[in-house]
Each structure stands twice: as structure tokens, then as C-alpha cells.
Amino acid sequence: MDVSKEHLAQASLCLSYLSLPVFEQGRTDDELTTAIRSGAYAFCDYAYESWSRHLILGLQGAVAPNDSMLQRLEEDLEMFLNCHWKVPMEKPKVPKRVVDAVRLISKSDLREKILLSVSFVENMLYAHVEDTTLSECLDLFRTLLRIRLMLESLARGPEYASLAKYYSGRMFKCTRLYCKWFHEGFTSEADRTAHNDKHERSHHCPHSGCPVATWGCTTKADLDKHISQHHAQDPLEDEFPDDPDDEELQQAAPTFTCPHCDRNFTRAFNLKVHLRTHETSDKPFACPTCPSRFVRQGDLRRHEQLHANDRKYLCHGVLEDGEEWGCKKSYKRADALARHHQTPAAQAYCLKRPEAREAASLLTKKVAKRKDGVEGAGGSVGSK
Numbered sequence: 001m002d003v004s005k006e007h008l009a010q011a012s013l014c015l016s017y018l019s020l021p022v023f024e025q026g027r028t029d030d031e032l033t034t035a036i037r038s039g040a041y042a043f044c045d046y047a048y049e050s051w052s053r054h055l056i057l058g059l060q061g062a063v064a065p066n067d068s069m070l071q072r073l074e075e076d077l078e079m080f081l082n083c084h085w086k087v088p089m090e091k092p093k094v095p096k097r098v099v100d101a102v103r104l105i106s107k108s109d110l111r112e113k114i115l116l117s118v119s120f121v122e123n124m125l126y127a128h129v130e131d132t133t134l135s136e137c138l139d140l141f142r143t144l145l146r147i148r149l150m151l152e153s154l155a156r157g158p159e160y161a162s163l164a165k166y167y168s169g170r171m172f173k174c175t176r177l178y179c180k181w182f183h184e185g186f187t188s189e190a191d192r193t194a195h196n197d198k199h200e201r202s203h204h205c206p207h208s209g210c211p212v213a214t215w216g217c218t219t220k221a222d223l224d225k226h227i228s229q230h231h232a233q234d235p236l237e238d239e240f241p242d243d244p245d246d247e248e249l250q251q252a253a254p255t256f257t258c259p260h261c262d263r264n265f266t267r268a269f270n271l272k273v274h275l276r277t278h279e280t281s282d283k284p285f286a287c288p289t290c291p292s293r294f295v296r297q298g299d300l301r302r303h304e305q306l307h308a309n310d311r312k313y314l315c316h317g318v319l320e321d322g323e324e325w326g327c328k329k330s331y332k333r334a335d336a337l338a339r340h341h342q343t344p345a346a347q348a349y350c351l352k353r354p355e356a357r358e359a360a361s362l363l364t365k366k367v368a369k370r371k372d373g374v375e376g377a378g379g380s381v382g383s384k
Contacts, residue, residue, distance in 0.1 A: 004061025039166030
């Protein structure tokens with residue numbers, strides 16, 4: 001089997017699929033909804049994530065510019081770029097391996113667009129670049145996010161079972177292209193939210209029992225500051241052991257084995273930190289607010305304090321005809337929610353119906369008057 005040709009064939013398949021009319025940026029909400037219900041987007045996550053990867057791997061092994069498969073690939077690329085190309089405000093950085101791979105593309109103008117388009121996707125895949133606004137040269141990612149938003153909205157209602165046969169039961173997905181949960185997804189919105197928190201607050205305190213060990217910090221600098229302020233006089237157990245005598249130095253280093261996997265550690269502290277990475281089934285105390293579970297009730301009470309200042313202003317509601325509105329994003333302040341509702345994205349998707357805009361305005365005013373207004377902040381507010 002010629003592996004390079006197989007990659008080129010897969011690249012052509014992905015590009016042709018992504019060039020279908022259902023991916024045109026100007027599709028109406030009704031058109032997208034119809035396509036979602038028919039299963040038209042069941043292949044889109046893989047296709048978007050993999051077209052550039054198959055293309056580079058296939059081109060790296062290609063040697064003949066006049067190969068019929070290569071010519072067909074150029075046609076597919078040209079069709080794809082005609083559908084989704086947009087001039088970037090700032091050219092993305094082009095890796096050398098991408099330059100080398102596209103050397104066999106015969107048309108110079110097409111080659112330039114391919115270089116930029118592949119680099120745009122590669123930066124999201126491998127450089128973990130999340131804000132690609134300046135280097136965006138394909139409109140497809142925004143279209144994909146719009147499709148996902150509508151799919152999730154449908155999946156929250158009675159259509160979940162009918163959609164699951166096309167999109168599996170994991171329709172709530174991470175939006176970061178480099179993350180494996182971009183295509184694997186979660187069965188519930190709560191699980192996806194908990195996963196996103198790990199991206200946003202990925203620096204965790206190593207001190208067991210500290211709330212920040214669970215909650216985390218957004219940057220390493222914040223974590224260092226937290227440790228300096230709260231744990232400078234509170235060394236961890238086993239962190240500063242007594243100096244060993246000569247006999248101990250001659251013995252083999254102690255081994256602490258994880259009971260859940262085959263990892264071994266030379267310090268008990270390292271094992272304690274490692275154990276937090278395992279999700280165990282013997283945690284009977286569940287948090288009523290988030291998916292976290294705990295072995296001891298005291299740990300649960302300590303964790304619940306983290307939710308004391310949870311965001312109370314939710315972009316969500318149910319109209320009188322039963323239709324839900326909003327993206328379910330939450331904010332700490334009513335004015336922040338009001339600013340969100342003024343953004344183009346919120347006007348287009350969260351408040352696309354006039355009744356939803358009126359309900360959102362009433363929601364902001366009502367919740368702002370209550371200090372304990374979590375109850376009723378979402379589903380009970382109608383269009384009156």
C-alpha cells in the first residue's frame with residue numbers, strides 16, 4: 001500500500017466534504033438546523049482537524065508533479081479555498097516543513113494560499129494558538145463553531161436521542177483544536193464546563209487540602225504568588241525530610257508505587273501529587289454544584305466554599321412558546337451580562353428572536369435587584 005497516496009486520498013475526501021454547500025458561511029439558521037438534523041455534520045470535526053495533516057503527510061511522500069492524484073488534489077484544494085479563503089490581517093508563521101511539502105503544487109497563486117491556510121490550522125493544532133483573529137485566512141472555523149452552538153442547543157432538548165445516532169452521545173466539545181476533546185466530546189454540558197476549567201485554571205497548588213489544589217490558578221505567576229502568601233510557613237509533609245545518614249545513602253532509593261497505575265516515585269510527596277490525577281470511584285460525597293466528588297465530607301464542605309462567589313448572571317431563558325434562548329455563559333455582574341448581550345455574536349445567536357432580546361433585558365434588570373438571585377435567573381424568565 002502506498003501510504004502517501006492514501007493520505008492524499010483522505011485529504012481530497014476531507015476537502016471535498018468541507019466544500020459542500022452546508023458549510024457556506026451565509027447559511028441561515030433554519031438551513032443549518034435542517035442540515036444538523038439530517039446528520040450532515042457528522043464528519044466535520046474529523047475533516048477540519050485532519051485535512052491539513054493528511055495533506056502534508058501525503059505531499060511529503062509525493063515525487064511526481066504530474067501525478068493524476070496530485071492534479072486531482074490541486075482541484076480539490078482550489079475548490080476548497082474558493083469556498084473558504086479570506087485575506088488575513090497578518091500572515092501566519094509558515095513552518096519550513098509546510099514550505100517543503102507544498103513544493104509540488106504547480107500553481108504559484110494556489111501554493112501561496114495553501115501555505116497560509118495550512119499554517120493557520122497547524123498553529124492551532126501544534127503551537128496551541130487560541131486567538132487566531134489576526135492570522136485567520138479561512139472562515140471555516142467560525143462556521144464550525146456556529147454549527148456546534150446550534151447542535152448543542154438542539155441536544156439540550158427532546159431531540160438529543162435522534163441527534164445521537166449521527167453525532168454519538170458526546171455532543172458537548174472543547175473548542176481548542178489541539179485538545180483531544182475537540183472531536184471526542186462529552187456527554188453533558190457540565191462535564192465539558194469542568195474540562196474547560198482545566199484549560200483556564202490549569203496551575204494547581206501542590207498542598208493537599210488547599211482550595212487552590214482543586215480550583216487552580218490561571219497562570220504560573222498567580223500560583224507562585226499564592227504559594228508564597230499562603231504556604232511559605234507551611235511546609236508540606238515529607239517536603240523537608242531529615243538528612244540521611246551514611247548507611248541510608250548507601251541503600252537504594254525508596255519506592256512509592258501508585259495503586260492505580262505502574263508509576264513509581266522516590267518521594268511520598270510526589271506520589272500524593274500524582275494520586276490527584278486519578279479519578280477514583282470511592283468518593284461518596286458529591287458536590288451539588290459541579291461534578292467534583294470527595295472521599296471525606298470535610299473535603300466537600302471546604303470545596304463548596306469555592307462556589308460561594310459563583311457567577312450568578314446567566315445568559316439563558318425560556319420563552320412562552322417553550323423555546324430556549326442564550327448560550328448559558330455566566331457572569332459575576334449584571335453589567336457584564338448586559339455587555340455580552342450587546343456583542344454581535346450574542347445578537348446573532350443568543351438573542352436572534354425579538355422576544356429573546358426583550359426577555360434578556362428583563363432578566364438583567366430582575367437579577368440585578370436580587371443579591372441572592374441565582375434561583376430563577378435562567379429557565380423561569382419568559383418574554384413578558
